[in-house]
Amino acid sequence: MKPIRSAIVGTGAIAGAHMAAVQQAGRRVQVVAAVDVDRARLDEFCATYDIPRGYDDARAMLAAEQPDLVQICTPPALHAELSVACLEAGAWVLCEKPLAASLAELDLIEAAERRTGRYCSSVFQWRFGSGAQHLKGLIESNALGRPLVGVCQITWYRDDEYYRVPWRGKWATELGGPTMIHGIHAMDLFLWLLGDWQVVSAMIGTLDRDIEVEDVSLANVRFENGAMVSIVNSVLSPRQETYLRWDFQKATVELHTLYRYTNEDWRYSIPEGSPDGDLVARWQTIPAEAPSTHASQLAALLDSIERGERPLVSGPEARRTIELLSCLYKSAMTGRPVQRGSLAPDDPFYQRVSGSGSPRSDDVPLREG
Numbered sequence: 001m002k003p004i005r006s007a008i009v010g011t012g013a014i015a016g017a018h019m020a021a022v023q024q025a026g027r028r029v030q031v032v033a034a035v036d037v038d039r040a041r042l043d044e045f046c047a048t049y050d051i052p053r054g055y056d057d058a059r060a061m062l063a064a065e066q067p068d069l070v071q072i073c074t075p076p077a078l079h080a081e082l083s084v085a086c087l088e089a090g091a092w093v094l095c096e097k098p099l100a101a102s103l104a105e106l107d108l109i110e111a112a113e114r115r116t117g118r119y120c121s122s123v124f125q126w127r128f129g130s131g132a133q134h135l136k137g138l139i140e141s142n143a144l145g146r147p148l149v150g151v152c153q154i155t156w157y158r159d160d161e162y163y164r165v166p167w168r169g170k171w172a173t174e175l176g177g178p179t180m181i182h183g184i185h186a187m188d189l190f191l192w193l194l195g196d197w198q199v200v201s202a203m204i205g206t207l208d209r210d211i212e213v214e215d216v217s218l219a220n221v222r223f224e225n226g227a228m229v230s231i232v233n234s235v236l237s238p239r240q241e242t243y244l245r246w247d248f249q250k251a252t253v254e255l256h257t258l259y260r261y262t263n264e265d266w267r268y269s270i271p272e273g274s275p276d277g278d279l280v281a282r283w284q285t286i287p288a289e290a291p292s293t294h295a296s297q298l299a300a301l302l303d304s305i306e307r308g309e310r311p312l313v314s315g316p317e318a319r320r321t322i323e324l325l326s327c328l329y330k331s332a333m334t335g336r337p338v339q340r341g342s343l344a345p346d347d348p349f350y351q352r353v354s355g356s357g358s359p360r361s362d363d364v365p366l367r368e369g
Helices: 013-028 039-049 058-065 076-088 103-116 130-140 184-194 277-284 294-307 316-334
Strands: 004-009 029-035 053-055 069-072 092-095 120-122 147-157 197-205 216-223 228-234 236-248 252-257 266-269
Touching: 004 013, 004 058, 004 294, 013 029, 013 294, 029 039, 029 058, 039 053, 053 058, 058 076, 069 076, 076 092, 076 103, 076 120, 092 294, 103 120, 103 316, 120 294, 120 316, 130 184, 130 266, 147 184, 184 228, 184 236, 184 316, 197 316, 216 316, 266 277
Parallel strands: 004 029, 004 069, 029 053, 069 092, 092 120, 147 228
Antiparallel strands: 147 236, 197 216, 216 228, 236 252, 252 266
Protein backbone atom coordinates (compact mmCIF):
# COMPACT_ATOMS: atom_id res chain seq x y z
CA MET A 1 0.00 0.00 0.00
CA LYS A 2 1.05 3.59 -0.55
CA PRO A 3 2.22 5.36 2.60
CA ILE A 4 -0.32 7.55 4.34
CA ARG A 5 0.63 11.18 3.72
CA SER A 6 0.73 13.12 6.99
CA ALA A 7 1.32 16.73 8.04
CA ILE A 8 2.42 18.09 11.42
CA VAL A 9 0.73 21.30 12.64
CA GLY A 10 2.75 22.88 15.44
CA THR A 11 6.45 22.09 15.82
CA GLY A 12 6.95 22.59 19.57
CA ALA A 13 8.25 19.98 21.99
CA ILE A 14 5.41 17.46 21.67
CA ALA A 15 5.85 17.33 17.89
CA GLY A 16 9.06 15.42 18.51
CA ALA A 17 7.04 12.57 20.07
CA HIS A 18 4.86 12.49 16.95
CA MET A 19 7.89 12.33 14.70
CA ALA A 20 9.37 9.51 16.78
CA ALA A 21 6.09 7.65 16.27
CA VAL A 22 6.23 8.30 12.52
CA GLN A 23 9.78 6.96 12.36
CA GLN A 24 8.73 3.77 14.20
CA ALA A 25 5.85 3.31 11.74
CA GLY A 26 8.37 2.99 8.92
CA ARG A 27 6.98 3.06 5.40
CA ARG A 28 3.35 3.14 6.53
CA VAL A 29 3.36 6.94 6.88
CA GLN A 30 5.25 9.82 5.28
CA VAL A 31 5.31 13.38 6.64
CA VAL A 32 5.03 15.67 3.63
CA ALA A 33 4.69 19.06 5.38
CA ALA A 34 4.84 20.90 8.68
CA VAL A 35 3.18 24.11 9.88
CA ASP A 36 4.23 26.70 12.46
CA VAL A 37 3.87 30.46 12.86
CA ASP A 38 7.46 30.59 14.15
CA ARG A 39 9.45 30.38 10.92
CA ALA A 40 12.82 29.75 12.56
CA ARG A 41 11.44 26.88 14.62
CA LEU A 42 9.62 25.50 11.58
CA ASP A 43 12.75 25.55 9.42
CA GLU A 44 14.78 23.81 12.13
CA PHE A 45 12.08 21.16 12.56
CA CYS A 46 11.86 20.47 8.83
CA ALA A 47 15.64 20.24 8.55
CA THR A 48 15.89 17.90 11.54
CA TYR A 49 13.29 15.47 10.22
CA ASP A 50 13.85 15.94 6.48
CA ILE A 51 10.32 17.29 5.89
CA PRO A 52 10.15 18.71 2.36
CA ARG A 53 7.80 21.69 2.83
CA GLY A 54 6.96 24.14 5.60
CA TYR A 55 3.99 26.51 5.91
CA ASP A 56 3.06 29.30 8.30
CA ASP A 57 -0.68 28.79 7.73
CA ALA A 58 -2.52 25.51 8.27
CA ARG A 59 -5.26 26.19 5.73
CA ALA A 60 -2.73 27.01 3.02
CA MET A 61 -1.00 23.72 3.78
CA LEU A 62 -4.28 21.78 3.61
CA ALA A 63 -5.13 23.29 0.25
CA ALA A 64 -1.70 22.68 -1.25
CA GLU A 65 -0.84 19.26 0.21
CA GLN A 66 -4.23 17.56 0.72
CA PRO A 67 -2.79 15.19 3.36
CA ASP A 68 -4.48 11.95 4.42
CA LEU A 69 -3.70 12.61 8.09
CA VAL A 70 -2.91 15.69 10.17
CA GLN A 71 -1.17 15.47 13.54
CA ILE A 72 -2.09 18.55 15.59
CA CYS A 73 0.54 19.62 18.14
CA THR A 74 -0.47 23.25 18.81
CA PRO A 75 -1.44 24.89 22.12
CA PRO A 76 -4.83 23.60 23.35
CA ALA A 77 -7.09 26.54 22.42
CA LEU A 78 -6.53 25.85 18.71
CA HIS A 79 -7.30 22.13 18.77
CA ALA A 80 -11.02 22.08 17.96
CA GLU A 81 -10.92 24.72 15.22
CA LEU A 82 -7.96 23.06 13.51
CA SER A 83 -9.51 19.60 13.83
CA VAL A 84 -12.67 20.75 12.06
CA ALA A 85 -10.64 22.48 9.31
CA CYS A 86 -8.58 19.33 8.71
CA LEU A 87 -11.65 17.10 8.57
CA GLU A 88 -13.31 19.48 6.12
CA ALA A 89 -10.17 19.33 3.95
CA GLY A 90 -10.49 15.55 3.72
CA ALA A 91 -7.91 14.50 6.31
CA TRP A 92 -8.13 12.26 9.34
CA VAL A 93 -6.88 13.88 12.54
CA LEU A 94 -4.69 12.84 15.46
CA CYS A 95 -4.91 15.74 17.91
CA GLU A 96 -3.00 16.32 21.11
CA LYS A 97 -4.94 16.50 24.36
CA PRO A 98 -7.18 18.09 25.35
CA LEU A 99 -9.07 17.59 22.10
CA ALA A 100 -11.58 20.34 22.90
CA ALA A 101 -12.38 23.05 25.44
CA SER A 102 -15.93 21.82 25.97
CA LEU A 103 -18.72 19.49 24.98
CA ALA A 104 -19.91 22.23 22.62
CA GLU A 105 -16.60 22.09 20.74
CA LEU A 106 -16.86 18.31 20.60
CA ASP A 107 -20.26 18.78 18.94
CA LEU A 108 -18.55 20.76 16.16
CA ILE A 109 -15.93 18.06 15.66
CA GLU A 110 -18.50 15.26 15.61
CA ALA A 111 -20.65 17.18 13.10
CA ALA A 112 -17.60 17.56 10.85
CA GLU A 113 -16.96 13.82 11.13
CA ARG A 114 -20.50 13.10 9.96
CA ARG A 115 -20.20 15.52 7.02
CA THR A 116 -16.83 14.26 5.84
CA GLY A 117 -16.70 10.57 6.71
CA ARG A 118 -13.27 11.17 8.29
CA TYR A 119 -12.46 10.75 12.00
CA CYS A 120 -10.70 12.80 14.66
CA SER A 121 -8.78 10.91 17.35
CA SER A 122 -7.55 12.41 20.62
CA VAL A 123 -4.05 11.50 21.80
CA PHE A 124 -4.64 9.16 24.74
CA GLN A 125 -1.69 6.84 24.25
CA TRP A 126 -1.95 5.20 27.68
CA ARG A 127 -4.78 3.01 26.39
CA PHE A 128 -2.46 1.43 23.84
CA GLY A 129 0.31 0.08 26.07
CA SER A 130 0.37 -3.68 26.50
CA GLY A 131 -0.06 -3.41 30.29
CA ALA A 132 -3.40 -1.60 29.97
CA GLN A 133 -4.52 -3.79 27.09
CA HIS A 134 -3.78 -6.89 29.21
CA LEU A 135 -5.76 -5.52 32.17
CA LYS A 136 -8.65 -4.60 29.87
CA GLY A 137 -8.85 -8.20 28.70
CA LEU A 138 -8.87 -9.52 32.27
CA ILE A 139 -11.66 -7.10 33.20
CA GLU A 140 -13.77 -8.02 30.20
CA SER A 141 -13.41 -11.74 30.98
CA ASN A 142 -14.32 -11.08 34.65
CA ALA A 143 -11.14 -12.87 35.71
CA LEU A 144 -10.55 -10.45 38.59
CA GLY A 145 -14.15 -10.07 39.70
CA ARG A 146 -16.01 -6.77 39.98
CA PRO A 147 -14.05 -3.50 40.33
CA LEU A 148 -14.64 -1.97 43.77
CA VAL A 149 -12.18 0.81 44.61
CA GLY A 150 -9.71 2.88 42.60
CA VAL A 151 -6.96 5.47 43.15
CA CYS A 152 -5.86 7.77 40.34
CA GLN A 153 -2.98 9.90 41.63
CA ILE A 154 -1.15 12.27 39.29
CA THR A 155 1.27 14.20 41.50
CA TRP A 156 3.64 16.10 39.22
CA TYR A 157 5.75 19.26 39.51
CA ARG A 158 5.70 22.32 37.27
CA ASP A 159 7.59 25.40 38.45
CA ASP A 160 7.07 29.10 37.77
CA GLU A 161 9.35 28.94 34.74
CA TYR A 162 7.01 26.41 33.11
CA TYR A 163 4.13 28.89 33.43
CA ARG A 164 6.09 31.77 31.88
CA VAL A 165 5.16 30.39 28.46
CA PRO A 166 2.49 32.95 27.45
CA TRP A 167 -0.38 30.55 26.75
CA ARG A 168 0.03 28.43 29.88
CA GLY A 169 -1.90 28.93 33.10
CA LYS A 170 -4.82 30.75 31.46
CA TRP A 171 -8.39 29.49 31.00
CA ALA A 172 -8.64 31.00 27.50
CA THR A 173 -5.50 29.40 26.09
CA GLU A 174 -4.54 26.36 28.20
CA LEU A 175 -8.22 25.58 28.95
CA GLY A 176 -7.50 24.34 32.48
CA GLY A 177 -4.82 23.27 34.93
CA PRO A 178 -3.50 19.79 35.79
CA THR A 179 -7.03 18.37 35.59
CA MET A 180 -7.32 19.27 31.90
CA ILE A 181 -3.67 19.13 30.85
CA HIS A 182 -1.68 16.68 32.97
CA GLY A 183 -3.94 14.13 34.64
CA ILE A 184 -6.18 13.67 31.62
CA HIS A 185 -4.26 10.60 30.36
CA ALA A 186 -4.63 8.65 33.60
CA MET A 187 -8.27 9.67 34.03
CA ASP A 188 -9.04 8.58 30.47
CA LEU A 189 -7.37 5.23 31.19
CA PHE A 190 -9.59 4.75 34.26
CA LEU A 191 -12.72 5.49 32.25
CA TRP A 192 -11.70 3.12 29.47
CA LEU A 193 -11.02 0.30 31.94
CA LEU A 194 -13.94 0.78 34.33
CA GLY A 195 -16.65 1.94 31.93
CA ASP A 196 -19.30 4.60 32.32
CA TRP A 197 -19.17 6.88 35.33
CA GLN A 198 -22.23 8.11 37.21
CA VAL A 199 -21.50 11.10 39.50
CA VAL A 200 -18.51 13.27 40.45
CA SER A 201 -17.86 15.49 43.47
CA ALA A 202 -14.77 17.69 43.31
CA MET A 203 -12.67 20.55 44.68
CA ILE A 204 -10.02 22.65 42.91
CA GLY A 205 -7.54 25.20 44.22
CA THR A 206 -4.78 27.52 43.09
CA LEU A 207 -2.48 27.04 46.05
CA ASP A 208 1.01 28.07 45.00
CA ARG A 209 1.40 29.09 41.34
CA ASP A 210 0.58 32.59 40.08
CA ILE A 211 -1.85 31.38 37.41
CA GLU A 212 -5.57 31.67 36.59
CA VAL A 213 -6.28 27.96 36.45
CA GLU A 214 -6.09 25.43 39.26
CA ASP A 215 -2.80 23.86 40.32
CA VAL A 216 -4.54 21.10 42.35
CA SER A 217 -7.79 19.19 42.02
CA LEU A 218 -9.40 16.42 44.06
CA ALA A 219 -12.40 14.38 42.96
CA ASN A 220 -14.46 11.36 43.96
CA VAL A 221 -16.20 9.46 41.17
CA ARG A 222 -18.82 6.71 41.36
CA PHE A 223 -19.10 4.41 38.35
CA GLU A 224 -22.26 2.75 37.07
CA ASN A 225 -20.88 -0.65 38.13
CA GLY A 226 -20.66 0.68 41.70
CA ALA A 227 -16.89 1.19 41.82
CA MET A 228 -15.67 4.28 43.70
CA VAL A 229 -12.51 6.12 42.58
CA SER A 230 -10.53 8.96 44.13
CA ILE A 231 -8.59 11.29 41.82
CA VAL A 232 -5.73 13.69 42.65
CA ASN A 233 -4.20 16.05 40.09
CA SER A 234 -1.28 18.24 41.18
CA VAL A 235 1.57 20.25 39.65
CA LEU A 236 2.95 21.12 43.11
CA SER A 237 4.51 17.79 44.12
CA PRO A 238 8.35 17.84 44.35
CA ARG A 239 8.58 14.05 44.23
CA GLN A 240 6.73 13.29 41.05
CA GLU A 241 4.74 10.11 40.63
CA THR A 242 1.81 8.65 38.79
CA TYR A 243 0.20 5.96 40.93
CA LEU A 244 -2.86 4.08 39.72
CA ARG A 245 -4.59 1.36 41.69
CA TRP A 246 -7.59 -0.84 41.02
CA ASP A 247 -9.03 -3.08 43.74
CA PHE A 248 -11.17 -5.91 42.36
CA GLN A 249 -12.94 -8.68 44.26
CA LYS A 250 -10.06 -11.09 43.63
CA ALA A 251 -6.98 -8.91 43.14
CA THR A 252 -5.33 -5.51 43.42
CA VAL A 253 -3.65 -4.11 40.31
CA GLU A 254 -1.13 -1.27 40.65
CA LEU A 255 0.82 0.91 38.24
CA HIS A 256 3.78 2.97 39.50
CA THR A 257 5.23 5.25 36.83
CA LEU A 258 5.49 8.89 35.75
CA TYR A 259 4.90 9.88 32.11
CA ARG A 260 4.72 6.45 30.42
CA TYR A 261 4.80 2.79 31.42
CA THR A 262 6.20 -0.57 30.41
CA ASN A 263 5.11 -4.06 31.44
CA GLU A 264 7.50 -4.03 34.40
CA ASP A 265 5.62 -1.10 35.99
CA TRP A 266 2.49 -3.22 36.67
CA ARG A 267 1.92 -5.32 39.79
CA TYR A 268 -0.84 -7.83 40.62
CA SER A 269 -1.55 -8.86 44.23
CA ILE A 270 -4.06 -11.20 45.89
CA PRO A 271 -5.07 -11.80 49.52
CA GLU A 272 -2.88 -14.21 51.44
CA GLY A 273 -4.32 -17.70 51.27
CA SER A 274 -6.52 -16.91 48.28
CA PRO A 275 -7.55 -19.92 46.18
CA ASP A 276 -6.53 -17.93 43.11
CA GLY A 277 -2.86 -18.06 44.12
CA ASP A 278 -1.94 -20.14 41.10
CA LEU A 279 -3.51 -17.53 38.81
CA VAL A 280 -1.60 -14.45 39.94
CA ALA A 281 1.53 -15.41 38.00
CA ARG A 282 -0.62 -15.76 34.88
CA TRP A 283 -2.28 -12.39 35.47
CA GLN A 284 1.13 -10.78 36.09
CA THR A 285 2.54 -12.16 32.82
CA ILE A 286 1.83 -9.66 30.06
CA PRO A 287 2.27 -11.40 26.70
CA ALA A 288 4.07 -8.71 24.70
CA GLU A 289 5.76 -5.34 25.25
CA ALA A 290 4.03 -2.37 23.71
CA PRO A 291 4.88 0.91 25.47
CA SER A 292 2.29 3.58 26.27
CA THR A 293 3.67 5.92 23.61
CA HIS A 294 2.48 7.91 20.62
CA ALA A 295 3.95 5.15 18.44
CA SER A 296 1.53 2.56 19.81
CA GLN A 297 -1.46 4.82 19.23
CA LEU A 298 -0.31 5.92 15.77
CA ALA A 299 0.06 2.29 14.68
CA ALA A 300 -3.53 1.60 15.75
CA LEU A 301 -4.75 4.75 14.01
CA LEU A 302 -3.05 3.79 10.76
CA ASP A 303 -4.86 0.43 10.96
CA SER A 304 -8.17 2.32 11.35
CA ILE A 305 -7.43 4.56 8.37
CA GLU A 306 -6.59 1.58 6.20
CA ARG A 307 -9.80 -0.19 7.23
CA GLY A 308 -11.92 2.98 7.07
CA GLU A 309 -13.27 2.53 10.59
CA ARG A 310 -13.61 4.78 13.63
CA PRO A 311 -10.43 4.76 15.77
CA LEU A 312 -10.62 3.82 19.44
CA VAL A 313 -10.20 7.26 21.02
CA SER A 314 -12.74 9.30 19.07
CA GLY A 315 -16.43 10.10 19.13
CA PRO A 316 -18.16 8.69 22.24
CA GLU A 317 -14.90 7.46 23.77
CA ALA A 318 -13.29 10.90 23.64
CA ARG A 319 -16.55 12.55 24.73
CA ARG A 320 -16.83 10.46 27.90
CA THR A 321 -13.53 11.85 29.17
CA ILE A 322 -14.28 15.49 28.27
CA GLU A 323 -17.70 15.15 29.92
CA LEU A 324 -16.09 13.95 33.16
CA LEU A 325 -13.72 16.95 33.13
CA SER A 326 -16.60 19.36 32.44
CA CYS A 327 -18.65 17.92 35.30
CA LEU A 328 -15.62 17.84 37.60
CA TYR A 329 -15.04 21.57 37.07
CA LYS A 330 -18.73 22.31 37.54
CA SER A 331 -18.79 20.38 40.80
CA ALA A 332 -15.71 22.20 42.06
CA MET A 333 -17.03 25.63 41.06
CA THR A 334 -20.54 25.13 42.44
CA GLY A 335 -19.76 23.01 45.48
CA ARG A 336 -22.25 20.31 44.45
CA PRO A 337 -22.02 16.76 43.02
CA VAL A 338 -22.73 16.57 39.29
CA GLN A 339 -24.42 13.67 37.54
CA ARG A 340 -23.24 12.39 34.19
CA GLY A 341 -25.62 13.49 31.41
CA SER A 342 -26.86 16.51 33.35
CA LEU A 343 -25.02 19.13 31.27
CA ALA A 344 -27.35 20.50 28.59
CA PRO A 345 -26.29 22.87 25.77
CA ASP A 346 -27.67 25.86 27.72
CA ASP A 347 -25.40 25.06 30.69
CA PRO A 348 -22.31 27.34 30.84
CA PHE A 349 -20.19 24.28 31.66
CA TYR A 350 -21.37 22.62 28.43
CA GLN A 351 -20.04 25.61 26.50
CA ARG A 352 -16.70 25.74 28.36
CA VAL A 353 -15.21 23.66 31.16
CA SER A 354 -14.70 26.79 33.28
CA GLY A 355 -18.36 27.76 32.95
CA SER A 356 -19.30 31.40 32.41
CA GLY A 357 -16.22 33.55 32.62
CA SER A 358 -12.76 32.56 33.81
CA PRO A 359 -12.69 32.48 37.61
CA ARG A 360 -9.53 31.99 39.62
CA SER A 361 -10.01 28.54 41.05
CA ASP A 362 -9.32 29.68 44.64
CA ASP A 363 -12.24 32.12 44.43
CA VAL A 364 -14.91 29.45 43.89
CA PRO A 365 -16.89 27.67 46.62
CA LEU A 366 -15.31 24.44 47.81
CA ARG A 367 -18.34 22.89 49.47
CA GLU A 368 -22.09 23.05 49.33
CA GLY A 369 -23.60 26.01 51.16
